Amino acid sequence: RTNRLPPGPPAIPIFGNLFQLGDKPHRTLAELAKVHGDIMTVKFGQTTTIVLSSETMAKEILQTHDAISCNRTVPDALHALHHHEAGIAWMPVSTTWRNLRKICNLHIFASQKLDANQHLRRNKIEQLLADVGDSSRIGESIEISTVAFKTTLNLISNTIFSVDYADSSSNTALEFREILQVIKEELGKANFGDLFPTLAKLDLQGIRRRMAIHSKKMMNIFDKEIDKRLELRKMTDYIPAQDFLDTLLQISEDDNEELDRNLIKHLFFDLFTAGTDSVTSTLEWAMAELLHNPKALQEVRRGLQQIIGKGNVLEESNVTRLPYLQAIVKETLRLHPPVPFLLPRKAEVDIKIHEFVIPKGAQVLINAWAIGRDPNFWEEPELFSLERFIESEIDVKGTNFGLIPFGGGRRICPGLQLAIRMLPLMLGTLIHSFDWELEDGVTPQSLNMDETYGLILQKTQPLKVIPRSI
Ligand code: HEM
Numbered sequence: 001r002t003n004r005l006p007p008g009p010p011a012i013p014i015f016g017n018l019f020q021l022g023d024k025p026h027r028t029l030a031e032l033a034k035v036h037g038d039i040m041t042v043k044f045g046q047t048t049t050i051v052l053s054s055e056t057m058a059k060e061i062l063q064t065h066d067a068i069s070c071n072r073t074v075p076d077a078l079h080a081l082h083h084h085e086a087g088i089a090w091m092p093v094s095t096t097w098r099n100l101r102k103i104c105n106l107h108i109f110a111s112q113k114l115d116a117n118q119h120l121r122r123n124k125i126e127q128l129l130a131d132v133g134d135s136s137r138i139g140e141s142i143e144i145s146t147v148a149f150k151t152t153l154n155l156i157s158n159t160i161f162s163v164d165y166a167d168s169s170s171n172t173a174l175e176f177r178e179i180l181q182v183i184k185e186e187l188g189k190a191n192f193g194d195l196f197p198t199l200a201k202l203d204l205q206g207i208r209r210r211m212a213i214h215s216k217k218m219m220n221i222f223d224k225e226i227d228k229r230l231e232l233r234k235m236t237d238y239i240p241a242q243d244f245l246d247t248l249l250q251i252s253e254d255d256n257e258e259l260d261r262n263l264i265k266h267l268f269f270d271l272f273t274a275g276t277d278s279v280t281s282t283l284e285w286a287m288a289e290l291l292h293n294p295k296a297l298q299e300v301r302r303g304l305q306q307i308i309g310k311g312n313v314l315e316e317s318n319v320t321r322l323p324y325l326q327a328i329v330k331e332t333l334r335l336h337p338p339v340p341f342l343l344p345r346k347a348e349v350d351i352k353i354h355e356f357v358i359p360k361g362a363q364v365l366i367n368a369w370a371i372g373r374d375p376n377f378w379e380e381p382e383l384f385s386l387e388r389f390i391e392s393e394i395d396v397k398g399t400n401f402g403l404i405p406f407g408g409g410r411r412i413c414p415g416l417q418l419a420i421r422m423l424p425l426m427l428g429t430l431i432h433s434f435d436w437e438l439e440d441g442v443t444p445q446s447l448n449m450d451e452t453y454g455l456i457l458q459k460t461q462p463l464k465v466i467p468r469s470i
Helices: 025-036 055-064 076-086 095-108 111-116 118-138 144-161 171-188 197-202 207-234 244-254 261-292 294-307 316-321 323-335 368-372 416-433
Strands: 012-015 018-020 039-044 047-052 351-353 356-358 363-366 434-438 451-453 457-459 464-469
Touching: 047 055, 055 351, 055 363, 055 368, 076 171, 076 197, 076 207, 076 261, 095 244, 095 261, 111 118, 111 416, 118 144, 118 416, 118 464, 144 171, 144 244, 144 261, 144 416, 171 207, 171 261, 207 244, 207 261, 244 261, 261 294, 261 323, 261 416, 261 434, 261 457, 294 323, 294 416, 316 323, 316 416, 323 368, 323 416, 416 434
Parallel strands: 047 363
Antiparallel strands: 012 018, 039 047, 351 356, 434 464, 451 457
Protein backbone atom coordinates (compact mmCIF):
# COMPACT_ATOMS: atom_id res chain seq x y z
CA ARG A 1 0.00 0.00 0.00
CA THR A 2 1.99 2.94 -1.20
CA ASN A 3 -0.61 5.63 -1.73
CA ARG A 4 -2.32 5.83 1.61
CA LEU A 5 -1.73 8.58 4.13
CA PRO A 6 -3.31 8.42 7.58
CA PRO A 7 -6.18 10.86 8.05
CA GLY A 8 -5.43 13.92 10.11
CA PRO A 9 -7.07 15.22 13.28
CA PRO A 10 -9.62 18.03 13.19
CA ALA A 11 -7.24 20.94 12.96
CA ILE A 12 -7.70 24.63 12.69
CA PRO A 13 -4.91 26.86 11.51
CA ILE A 14 -3.69 29.41 14.02
CA PHE A 15 -1.47 31.17 11.56
CA GLY A 16 -0.01 30.55 8.20
CA ASN A 17 1.07 26.99 8.13
CA LEU A 18 0.53 25.93 11.68
CA PHE A 19 -2.20 24.28 13.67
CA GLN A 20 -4.11 24.18 16.87
CA LEU A 21 -6.11 21.20 18.06
CA GLY A 22 -9.17 21.91 20.16
CA ASP A 23 -8.85 24.85 22.51
CA LYS A 24 -5.40 24.18 23.93
CA PRO A 25 -2.80 25.69 21.65
CA HIS A 26 0.09 24.97 24.01
CA ARG A 27 -0.65 21.23 23.84
CA THR A 28 -0.71 21.18 20.07
CA LEU A 29 2.71 19.74 19.47
CA ALA A 30 2.31 17.04 22.09
CA GLU A 31 -1.06 16.08 20.65
CA LEU A 32 0.27 15.95 17.13
CA ALA A 33 3.15 13.71 18.07
CA LYS A 34 1.56 11.40 20.59
CA VAL A 35 -1.88 10.94 19.11
CA HIS A 36 -1.09 10.77 15.44
CA GLY A 37 2.18 8.92 15.13
CA ASP A 38 5.05 9.85 12.91
CA ILE A 39 3.14 10.87 9.79
CA MET A 40 -0.05 12.84 9.61
CA THR A 41 -2.07 14.67 6.99
CA VAL A 42 -3.83 17.93 7.68
CA LYS A 43 -6.18 19.24 5.02
CA PHE A 44 -7.58 22.67 5.29
CA GLY A 45 -9.02 24.91 2.63
CA GLN A 46 -7.15 24.19 -0.57
CA THR A 47 -3.97 23.07 1.18
CA THR A 48 -2.60 19.66 2.15
CA THR A 49 0.09 19.50 4.80
CA ILE A 50 2.03 16.42 5.83
CA VAL A 51 3.55 16.52 9.32
CA LEU A 52 6.46 14.16 10.02
CA SER A 53 7.35 13.41 13.62
CA SER A 54 10.12 10.82 13.87
CA GLU A 55 13.86 10.71 13.32
CA THR A 56 13.50 8.20 10.46
CA MET A 57 10.85 10.29 8.67
CA ALA A 58 12.95 13.44 9.10
CA LYS A 59 15.94 11.66 7.60
CA GLU A 60 13.86 10.62 4.58
CA ILE A 61 13.05 14.24 3.78
CA LEU A 62 16.21 16.05 4.94
CA GLN A 63 18.65 13.52 3.50
CA THR A 64 17.20 10.90 1.11
CA HIS A 65 14.69 13.18 -0.65
CA ASP A 66 16.24 16.56 0.12
CA ALA A 67 16.68 17.40 -3.57
CA ILE A 68 12.96 17.08 -4.32
CA SER A 69 11.68 18.71 -1.14
CA CYS A 70 14.07 21.61 -0.62
CA ASN A 71 11.84 24.37 -1.98
CA ARG A 72 9.43 26.12 0.31
CA THR A 73 5.74 26.78 0.47
CA VAL A 74 5.76 30.52 1.09
CA PRO A 75 3.35 32.33 3.43
CA ASP A 76 1.43 34.87 1.39
CA ALA A 77 2.66 37.77 3.56
CA LEU A 78 6.18 37.16 2.25
CA HIS A 79 5.12 37.96 -1.30
CA ALA A 80 5.27 41.62 -0.23
CA LEU A 81 8.11 43.38 -2.12
CA HIS A 82 8.66 40.03 -3.87
CA HIS A 83 10.59 38.88 -0.83
CA HIS A 84 9.85 35.24 -1.73
CA GLU A 85 11.95 35.74 -4.89
CA ALA A 86 14.88 37.63 -3.34
CA GLY A 87 15.12 36.39 0.26
CA ILE A 88 17.49 33.48 0.92
CA ALA A 89 15.06 31.75 3.29
CA TRP A 90 12.17 31.60 0.84
CA MET A 91 13.45 31.68 -2.73
CA PRO A 92 13.56 28.35 -4.57
CA VAL A 93 16.85 26.49 -4.82
CA SER A 94 18.51 28.17 -7.83
CA THR A 95 21.83 29.65 -8.91
CA THR A 96 21.06 32.83 -6.96
CA TRP A 97 20.18 30.85 -3.82
CA ARG A 98 23.39 28.76 -4.16
CA ASN A 99 25.45 31.93 -4.51
CA LEU A 100 23.87 33.49 -1.45
CA ARG A 101 24.44 30.33 0.58
CA LYS A 102 28.06 30.19 -0.61
CA ILE A 103 28.59 33.82 0.35
CA CYS A 104 27.04 33.19 3.76
CA ASN A 105 29.05 30.03 4.38
CA LEU A 106 32.38 31.31 3.09
CA HIS A 107 32.38 34.99 3.84
CA ILE A 108 30.00 35.53 6.70
CA PHE A 109 29.53 32.46 8.89
CA ALA A 110 32.91 30.79 8.32
CA SER A 111 34.92 30.22 11.51
CA GLN A 112 37.71 32.61 10.52
CA LYS A 113 35.21 35.37 9.77
CA LEU A 114 33.40 34.88 13.04
CA ASP A 115 36.75 34.78 14.86
CA ALA A 116 37.75 38.05 13.21
CA ASN A 117 34.65 39.92 14.38
CA GLN A 118 34.20 38.40 17.80
CA HIS A 119 35.26 41.69 19.40
CA LEU A 120 31.95 43.13 18.12
CA ARG A 121 30.07 40.54 20.14
CA ARG A 122 32.41 40.86 23.13
CA ASN A 123 31.47 44.58 23.43
CA LYS A 124 27.79 43.74 23.51
CA ILE A 125 28.32 41.13 26.18
CA GLU A 126 30.01 43.79 28.32
CA GLN A 127 26.95 45.96 27.85
CA LEU A 128 24.74 43.04 28.92
CA LEU A 129 26.85 42.68 32.07
CA ALA A 130 26.53 46.39 32.81
CA ASP A 131 22.73 46.36 32.33
CA VAL A 132 22.20 43.31 34.52
CA GLY A 133 24.69 44.77 37.05
CA ASP A 134 22.50 47.91 37.32
CA SER A 135 19.45 45.77 38.15
CA SER A 136 21.39 43.70 40.66
CA ARG A 137 22.56 46.82 42.53
CA ILE A 138 18.97 47.95 43.13
CA GLY A 139 17.66 44.41 43.61
CA GLU A 140 15.12 44.62 40.80
CA SER A 141 13.94 41.66 38.79
CA ILE A 142 14.54 41.47 35.06
CA GLU A 143 12.71 39.73 32.27
CA ILE A 144 15.22 37.41 30.67
CA SER A 145 13.53 37.68 27.26
CA THR A 146 13.95 41.48 27.32
CA VAL A 147 17.69 41.43 28.03
CA ALA A 148 18.13 38.43 25.72
CA PHE A 149 16.37 40.20 22.85
CA LYS A 150 18.34 43.40 23.38
CA THR A 151 21.64 41.55 23.43
CA THR A 152 20.75 39.30 20.48
CA LEU A 153 19.60 42.22 18.34
CA ASN A 154 22.75 44.14 19.23
CA LEU A 155 24.95 41.10 18.56
CA ILE A 156 23.39 40.60 15.13
CA SER A 157 23.26 44.30 14.20
CA ASN A 158 26.90 44.69 15.24
CA THR A 159 27.94 41.57 13.36
CA ILE A 160 26.17 42.94 10.27
CA PHE A 161 26.58 46.74 10.45
CA SER A 162 28.76 47.45 13.51
CA VAL A 163 25.86 49.42 15.00
CA ASP A 164 23.50 48.97 17.96
CA TYR A 165 19.90 48.49 16.93
CA ALA A 166 18.83 47.77 20.47
CA ASP A 167 20.10 51.16 21.65
CA SER A 168 16.93 53.17 22.29
CA SER A 169 18.60 56.57 22.05
CA SER A 170 18.93 56.50 18.26
CA ASN A 171 15.91 57.16 16.04
CA THR A 172 16.98 54.58 13.48
CA ALA A 173 17.30 51.92 16.17
CA LEU A 174 13.91 52.81 17.60
CA GLU A 175 12.27 52.72 14.19
CA PHE A 176 14.02 49.45 13.32
CA ARG A 177 12.75 47.71 16.45
CA GLU A 178 9.21 48.92 15.84
CA ILE A 179 9.27 47.68 12.25
CA LEU A 180 10.73 44.31 13.25
CA GLN A 181 7.95 43.91 15.82
CA VAL A 182 5.17 44.76 13.36
CA ILE A 183 6.59 42.44 10.71
CA LYS A 184 6.67 39.57 13.20
CA GLU A 185 3.06 40.32 14.18
CA GLU A 186 1.88 40.34 10.57
CA LEU A 187 3.74 37.10 9.85
CA GLY A 188 2.15 35.52 12.90
CA LYS A 189 -1.44 36.22 11.84
CA ALA A 190 -3.70 33.49 10.42
CA ASN A 191 -3.91 34.44 6.75
CA PHE A 192 -6.90 33.34 4.71
CA GLY A 193 -4.72 33.60 1.61
CA ASP A 194 -2.47 30.79 2.85
CA LEU A 195 -5.39 28.38 3.04
CA PHE A 196 -7.06 29.44 -0.19
CA PRO A 197 -4.15 30.35 -2.48
CA THR A 198 -6.49 31.10 -5.39
CA LEU A 199 -7.94 33.96 -3.32
CA ALA A 200 -4.60 35.16 -1.98
CA LYS A 201 -4.32 38.02 -4.46
CA LEU A 202 -7.43 39.63 -2.95
CA ASP A 203 -5.46 40.11 0.29
CA LEU A 204 -8.75 40.15 2.23
CA GLN A 205 -7.14 40.94 5.59
CA GLY A 206 -4.69 43.49 4.19
CA ILE A 207 -1.73 41.49 5.55
CA ARG A 208 0.27 41.61 2.34
CA ARG A 209 -0.36 45.37 1.97
CA ARG A 210 0.80 46.13 5.52
CA MET A 211 3.79 43.80 5.13
CA ALA A 212 4.76 45.74 2.01
CA ILE A 213 4.63 49.07 3.89
CA HIS A 214 6.74 47.86 6.79
CA SER A 215 9.17 45.84 4.71
CA LYS A 216 9.74 48.96 2.59
CA LYS A 217 10.56 50.94 5.74
CA MET A 218 13.03 48.26 6.77
CA MET A 219 14.63 48.27 3.32
CA ASN A 220 14.98 52.08 3.58
CA ILE A 221 16.96 51.66 6.79
CA PHE A 222 19.21 49.12 5.06
CA ASP A 223 19.61 51.54 2.12
CA LYS A 224 20.82 54.24 4.50
CA GLU A 225 23.36 51.90 6.12
CA ILE A 226 24.63 50.86 2.70
CA ASP A 227 24.91 54.46 1.45
CA LYS A 228 26.75 55.56 4.59
CA ARG A 229 29.22 52.71 4.21
CA LEU A 230 29.77 53.32 0.51
CA GLU A 231 30.71 56.91 1.34
CA LEU A 232 33.17 55.74 4.00
CA ARG A 233 34.68 53.18 1.66
CA LYS A 234 35.55 55.95 -0.79
CA MET A 235 37.90 57.55 1.76
CA THR A 236 41.55 56.75 1.23
CA ASP A 237 42.23 56.12 4.92
CA TYR A 238 39.19 53.85 5.36
CA ILE A 239 39.88 50.83 7.57
CA PRO A 240 37.43 47.98 6.78
CA ALA A 241 34.99 47.28 9.62
CA GLN A 242 35.27 43.46 9.42
CA ASP A 243 31.47 43.23 9.49
CA PHE A 244 29.03 41.52 7.07
CA LEU A 245 28.24 44.77 5.29
CA ASP A 246 31.85 45.43 4.32
CA THR A 247 32.26 41.85 3.17
CA LEU A 248 29.10 41.94 1.05
CA LEU A 249 29.94 45.33 -0.50
CA GLN A 250 33.37 44.03 -1.43
CA ILE A 251 31.84 40.95 -3.10
CA SER A 252 29.32 43.16 -4.88
CA GLU A 253 32.06 45.52 -6.13
CA ASP A 254 34.03 42.55 -7.43
CA ASP A 255 31.03 41.02 -9.21
CA ASN A 256 27.72 42.88 -9.21
CA GLU A 257 26.05 40.10 -11.18
CA GLU A 258 26.59 37.73 -8.27
CA LEU A 259 25.34 40.06 -5.55
CA ASP A 260 23.45 43.29 -6.09
CA ARG A 261 22.00 45.79 -3.61
CA ASN A 262 18.52 44.27 -3.76
CA LEU A 263 19.81 40.82 -2.80
CA ILE A 264 21.91 42.28 0.00
CA LYS A 265 18.88 44.06 1.51
CA HIS A 266 16.63 41.00 1.30
CA LEU A 267 19.42 38.93 2.86
CA PHE A 268 19.61 41.36 5.79
CA PHE A 269 15.82 41.14 6.13
CA ASP A 270 16.05 37.36 6.55
CA LEU A 271 19.05 37.46 8.87
CA PHE A 272 17.32 39.84 11.27
CA THR A 273 13.91 38.14 11.17
CA ALA A 274 15.33 34.61 11.39
CA GLY A 275 18.05 35.35 13.92
CA THR A 276 16.63 37.52 16.68
CA ASP A 277 13.69 35.61 18.15
CA SER A 278 15.16 32.14 17.75
CA VAL A 279 18.23 33.04 19.80
CA THR A 280 16.18 35.05 22.33
CA SER A 281 13.75 32.18 22.91
CA THR A 282 16.56 29.62 23.32
CA LEU A 283 18.34 31.79 25.87
CA GLU A 284 15.17 32.30 27.90
CA TRP A 285 14.42 28.56 27.89
CA ALA A 286 18.00 27.69 28.84
CA MET A 287 17.88 30.03 31.86
CA ALA A 288 14.44 28.68 32.82
CA GLU A 289 15.63 25.07 32.61
CA LEU A 290 18.71 25.86 34.72
CA LEU A 291 16.63 27.57 37.40
CA HIS A 292 14.17 24.67 37.29
CA ASN A 293 17.08 22.20 37.64
CA PRO A 294 19.48 23.71 40.23
CA LYS A 295 21.88 20.73 40.07
CA ALA A 296 22.46 21.35 36.37
CA LEU A 297 23.07 25.03 37.12
CA GLN A 298 25.68 24.08 39.74
CA GLU A 299 27.39 21.76 37.27
CA VAL A 300 27.63 24.44 34.57
CA ARG A 301 28.81 27.05 37.09
CA ARG A 302 31.50 24.74 38.49
CA GLY A 303 32.94 24.28 35.01
CA LEU A 304 32.97 28.03 34.44
CA GLN A 305 34.75 28.67 37.73
CA GLN A 306 37.41 26.06 36.96
CA ILE A 307 38.09 27.11 33.40
CA ILE A 308 37.45 30.88 33.46
CA GLY A 309 38.05 31.71 37.11
CA LYS A 310 36.29 34.24 39.32
CA GLY A 311 36.21 37.79 37.99
CA ASN A 312 37.37 36.83 34.48
CA VAL A 313 35.21 37.08 31.41
CA LEU A 314 34.13 34.20 29.20
CA GLU A 315 35.51 34.30 25.65
CA GLU A 316 34.11 32.42 22.65
CA SER A 317 37.33 30.42 22.48
CA ASN A 318 36.76 29.04 26.01
CA VAL A 319 33.53 27.27 25.11
CA THR A 320 35.11 24.09 23.69
CA ARG A 321 36.53 23.43 27.16
CA LEU A 322 33.11 23.75 28.82
CA PRO A 323 31.16 20.56 27.99
CA TYR A 324 28.31 21.29 30.40
CA LEU A 325 27.79 24.74 28.93
CA GLN A 326 27.62 23.21 25.46
CA ALA A 327 25.29 20.49 26.76
CA ILE A 328 22.82 22.99 28.18
CA VAL A 329 22.47 24.62 24.76
CA LYS A 330 21.83 21.23 23.09
CA GLU A 331 19.44 20.03 25.80
CA THR A 332 17.48 23.28 25.58
CA LEU A 333 17.26 23.02 21.79
CA ARG A 334 16.14 19.38 22.09
CA LEU A 335 13.25 20.22 24.43
CA HIS A 336 12.34 23.67 23.12
CA PRO A 337 13.36 24.03 19.47
CA PRO A 338 12.42 27.66 18.70
CA VAL A 339 11.23 26.81 15.18
CA PRO A 340 9.29 23.67 16.13
CA PHE A 341 8.19 22.68 12.60
CA LEU A 342 11.35 24.01 10.91
CA LEU A 343 10.50 26.16 7.86
CA PRO A 344 7.94 24.62 5.50
CA ARG A 345 9.07 22.54 2.53
CA LYS A 346 7.15 21.61 -0.59
CA ALA A 347 7.01 18.24 -2.35
CA GLU A 348 8.11 19.00 -5.93
CA VAL A 349 6.93 15.55 -7.10
CA ASP A 350 5.19 12.63 -5.41
CA ILE A 351 7.62 11.52 -2.70
CA LYS A 352 7.57 7.95 -1.47
CA ILE A 353 8.64 7.50 2.12
CA HIS A 354 8.27 4.09 3.69
CA GLU A 355 4.80 2.89 2.71
CA PHE A 356 3.42 6.38 2.10
CA VAL A 357 3.37 8.79 -0.80
CA ILE A 358 3.49 12.49 -0.08
CA PRO A 359 1.55 14.02 -2.96
CA LYS A 360 3.19 16.51 -5.30
CA GLY A 361 2.56 20.09 -4.15
CA ALA A 362 1.92 19.18 -0.50
CA GLN A 363 3.48 21.24 2.24
CA VAL A 364 5.87 19.18 4.37
CA LEU A 365 6.45 20.11 8.00
CA ILE A 366 9.00 18.34 10.16
CA ASN A 367 8.02 18.34 13.80
CA ALA A 368 11.41 18.91 15.45
CA TRP A 369 9.69 19.37 18.81
CA ALA A 370 8.15 15.88 18.73
CA ILE A 371 11.36 14.32 17.41
CA GLY A 372 13.33 15.82 20.32
CA ARG A 373 10.91 14.09 22.72
CA ASP A 374 10.47 10.79 20.87
CA PRO A 375 10.83 7.90 23.37
CA ASN A 376 11.96 5.65 20.51
CA PHE A 377 15.02 7.83 20.09
CA TRP A 378 15.64 9.44 23.48
CA GLU A 379 15.89 7.73 26.85
CA GLU A 380 13.56 9.43 29.35
CA PRO A 381 12.82 12.17 26.84
CA GLU A 382 10.90 14.42 29.25
CA LEU A 383 13.85 14.52 31.66
CA PHE A 384 16.14 17.52 31.45
CA SER A 385 19.59 15.96 31.58
CA LEU A 386 22.93 17.45 30.58
CA GLU A 387 24.58 14.07 31.03
CA ARG A 388 22.99 12.75 27.85
CA PHE A 389 25.31 15.01 25.86
CA ILE A 390 28.49 14.45 27.86
CA GLU A 391 30.76 12.14 25.89
CA SER A 392 28.08 11.86 23.22
CA GLU A 393 28.63 12.52 19.53
CA ILE A 394 25.08 13.82 19.04
CA ASP A 395 25.11 17.36 17.77
CA VAL A 396 22.70 19.95 16.39
CA LYS A 397 24.51 20.34 13.09
CA GLY A 398 22.08 18.43 10.90
CA THR A 399 23.65 14.97 10.76
CA ASN A 400 21.78 13.49 13.76
CA PHE A 401 18.15 13.50 12.69
CA GLY A 402 16.93 12.99 16.25
CA LEU A 403 18.13 16.51 17.08
CA ILE A 404 17.36 18.97 14.32
CA PRO A 405 16.56 22.40 15.80
CA PHE A 406 18.43 23.99 12.87
CA GLY A 407 16.88 21.69 10.23
CA GLY A 408 19.08 19.77 7.85
CA GLY A 409 19.98 19.09 4.25
CA ARG A 410 20.50 21.90 1.75
CA ARG A 411 18.34 24.35 3.66
CA ILE A 412 19.91 23.87 7.07
CA CYS A 413 20.09 27.14 9.01
CA PRO A 414 23.15 29.06 7.77
CA GLY A 415 23.17 31.08 11.02
CA LEU A 416 23.89 27.91 13.03
CA GLN A 417 27.56 28.75 13.54
CA LEU A 418 26.78 32.26 14.74
CA ALA A 419 23.96 31.02 16.98
CA ILE A 420 26.13 28.37 18.66
CA ARG A 421 28.70 31.04 19.44
CA MET A 422 26.23 33.60 20.75
CA LEU A 423 24.20 31.26 22.94
CA PRO A 424 26.94 29.82 25.21
CA LEU A 425 28.61 33.23 25.37
CA MET A 426 25.48 35.00 26.64
CA LEU A 427 24.37 32.15 28.84
CA GLY A 428 27.82 31.45 30.30
CA THR A 429 28.33 35.14 31.04
CA LEU A 430 25.00 35.44 32.86
CA ILE A 431 25.67 32.32 34.93
CA HIS A 432 29.29 33.11 35.70
CA SER A 433 28.70 36.69 36.79
CA PHE A 434 25.44 36.51 38.74
CA ASP A 435 23.43 34.41 41.12
CA TRP A 436 19.81 34.27 40.07
CA GLU A 437 16.86 34.35 42.45
CA LEU A 438 13.31 33.57 41.49
CA GLU A 439 10.66 36.09 42.47
CA ASP A 440 8.82 35.79 45.80
CA GLY A 441 6.72 32.66 46.06
CA VAL A 442 8.29 30.91 43.06
CA THR A 443 10.42 27.83 43.72
CA PRO A 444 12.48 25.84 41.20
CA GLN A 445 9.76 23.16 41.27
CA SER A 446 6.86 25.58 40.84
CA LEU A 447 8.47 27.60 38.04
CA ASN A 448 5.98 27.66 35.17
CA MET A 449 7.45 25.85 32.15
CA ASP A 450 4.41 26.00 29.82
CA GLU A 451 5.09 26.61 26.14
CA THR A 452 3.05 28.86 23.90
CA TYR A 453 3.05 28.14 20.31
CA GLY A 454 3.43 31.15 18.04
CA LEU A 455 5.74 31.96 15.17
CA ILE A 456 8.43 30.91 17.60
CA LEU A 457 7.97 28.54 20.52
CA GLN A 458 7.85 30.80 23.56
CA LYS A 459 7.57 30.55 27.31
CA THR A 460 3.96 31.24 28.23
CA GLN A 461 5.01 33.17 31.33
CA PRO A 462 8.07 35.31 30.72
CA LEU A 463 10.92 34.33 33.03
CA LYS A 464 11.50 37.04 35.66
CA VAL A 465 14.50 36.75 37.95
CA ILE A 466 16.53 38.88 40.33
CA PRO A 467 20.27 38.98 39.61
CA ARG A 468 22.75 39.10 42.52
CA SER A 469 26.36 39.90 41.80
CA ILE A 470 28.67 37.04 42.69
C1 HEM B 1 18.88 29.21 18.07
C2 HEM B 1 19.01 29.84 16.93
C3 HEM B 1 18.43 29.41 15.61
C4 HEM B 1 17.64 28.34 15.29
C5 HEM B 1 17.16 27.23 16.20
C6 HEM B 1 17.38 28.41 13.87
C7 HEM B 1 16.61 27.49 13.17
C8 HEM B 1 16.40 27.52 11.81
C9 HEM B 1 15.63 26.54 11.07
C10 HEM B 1 14.91 25.36 11.69
C11 HEM B 1 15.68 26.87 9.76
C12 HEM B 1 15.03 26.09 8.60
C13 HEM B 1 15.92 24.94 8.22
C14 HEM B 1 15.30 23.95 7.23
O1 HEM B 1 14.43 24.33 6.46
O2 HEM B 1 15.74 22.78 7.23
C15 HEM B 1 16.46 28.08 9.65
C16 HEM B 1 16.73 28.73 8.48
C17 HEM B 1 17.43 29.92 8.40
N1 HEM B 1 18.06 30.58 9.45
FE1 HEM B 1 18.11 29.99 11.36
N2 HEM B 1 18.00 29.50 13.36
C18 HEM B 1 18.66 30.15 14.38
C19 HEM B 1 19.44 31.28 14.29
C20 HEM B 1 19.71 31.95 13.13
C21 HEM B 1 20.58 33.09 13.03
C22 HEM B 1 21.36 33.72 14.19
C23 HEM B 1 20.55 33.48 11.72
C24 HEM B 1 21.29 34.61 11.07
C25 HEM B 1 21.70 35.70 11.66
C26 HEM B 1 19.68 32.56 11.00
C27 HEM B 1 19.40 32.62 9.65
C28 HEM B 1 18.65 31.70 8.94
C29 HEM B 1 18.37 31.79 7.52
C30 HEM B 1 18.86 32.89 6.58
C31 HEM B 1 17.61 30.66 7.17
C32 HEM B 1 17.08 30.27 5.80
C33 HEM B 1 18.02 29.29 5.08
C34 HEM B 1 17.50 28.81 3.73
O3 HEM B 1 16.31 28.65 3.55
O4 HEM B 1 18.34 28.55 2.84
N3 HEM B 1 19.20 31.65 11.89
N4 HEM B 1 16.90 28.45 10.92
